[in-house]
Amino acid sequence: MNFLVRNSNLRSFIGAGYPIKYIQGICNTSTSSSTTDPDAPDFDMENPFEKEKQQCVLCKHNIEVDYKNVRLLSQFQSPYTGRIYSRNITGLCKRQQQLVEREIKKAQVAALMPTYFKQPSYLKDPQLFDIEKPLRPHRF
Amino acid sequence: MITYELMLLLRTMPKPELHGVLKRIATAIFDKGGVIRKLDNLGHKDMPYKTSSHGVVYNKASYFLYEFTVPPSSIDTLLDEYGRDVDIIRRRIYKKNEENKFKCTLDEELQPPPYRKEVQEMIAKARRLDKPKFSYNNGMDYYPFQK
Numbered sequence: 001m002n003f004l005v006r007n008s009n010l011r012s013f014i015g016a017g018y019p020i021k022y023i024q025g026i027c028n029t030s031t032s033s034s035t036t037d038p039d040a041p042d043f044d045m046e047n048p049f050e051k052e053k054q055q056c057v058l059c060k061h062n063i064e065v066d067y068k069n070v071r072l073l074s075q076f077q078s079p080y081t082g083r084i085y086s087r088n089i090t091g092l093c094k095r096q097q098q099l100v101e102r103e104i105k106k107a108q109v110a111a112l113m114p115t116y117f118k119q120p121s122y123l124k125d126p127q128l129f130d131i132e133k134p135l136r137p138h139r140f
Numbered sequence: 141m142i143t144y145e146l147m148l149l150l151r152t153m154p155k156p157e158l159h160g161v162l163k164r165i166a167t168a169i170f171d172k173g174g175v176i177r178k179l180d181n182l183g184h185k186d187m188p189y190k191t192s193s194h195g196v197v198y199n200k201a202s203y204f205l206y207e208f209t210v211p212p213s214s215i216d217t218l219l220d221e222y223g224r225d226v227d228i229i230r231r232r233i234y235k236k237n238e239e240n241k242f243k244c245t246l247d248e249e250l251q252p253p254p255y256r257k258e259v260q261e262m263i264a265k266a267r268r269l270d271k272p273k274f275s276y277n278n279g280m281d282y283y284p285f286q287k
């Protein structure tokens with residue numbers, strides 16, 4: 001009983017400003033190594049401040065890229081010139097960008113998708129990325 | 141067993157005629173010892189660019205998709221056969237996409253250059269080209285080369 005009280009005190013004492021993971025880590029150590037020193041910090045715990053891993057749009061939503069899905073592919077195409085946007089603009093991972101480029105080219109030679117412009121009916125589709133803010137600067 | 145996809149663009153024609161053409165295309169696959177798995181009608185619509193084939197310019201086409209399995213050696217003959225068909229404007233045969241499983245590497249790619257594995261490998265590769273350098277702390281108390 002006493003132990004429980006102490007544990008909750010600790011939680012409230014550390015309080016806001018720290019990630020929940022960190023607080024849990026501290027509380028866990030006090031339960032596991034209670035035989036020796038309950039307040040000894042656990043130095044082997046994983047970095048509690050580590051950020052979540054970033055994922056690209058297609059990987060995050062687990063979308064299969066296919067050449068018949070012209071509406072999806074045309075979102076990676078410039079409305080002015082029909083050019084396929086590069087990786088620093090689309091924000092896709094290497095593999096997905098490769099797939100998107102391959103499928104767009106397949107769709108274009110099969111006359112499913114225009115090459116020098118974006119299909120006018122898809123012009124008002126929502127933007128997946130900001131063209132004006134590339135991840136890395138480019139020469140265009 | 142490889143499954144192929146045949147993307148077909150047919151010229152505008154009345155239904156009974158279209159029926160005959162689709163049947164002709166299917167029998168060509170069956171003649172090669174193939175199996176048709178799926179036949180989709182993707183509709184009659186404007187093409188994104190005009191196409192001329194067999195001396196006629198087309199702006200509209202009816203799109204069809206065949207999914208089939210044939211021996212890979214007969215793909216060329218099939219394409220050749222369809223190329224000579226006057227009712228077909230355009231035909232492409234692609235392998236059907238397999239479900240690809242891979243992990244997203246975006247997080248590693250967004251690291252600053254010295255933390256990227258790719259860059260580290262590149263630097264290590266360049267270091268291999270460096271000229272060998274004499275190190276002074278090798279136990280010899282004199283310099284063996286001319287100064």
Ligand SMILES: [Zn+2]
Nearest residue numbers: 056059093244
């Ligand atoms: Zn990804």
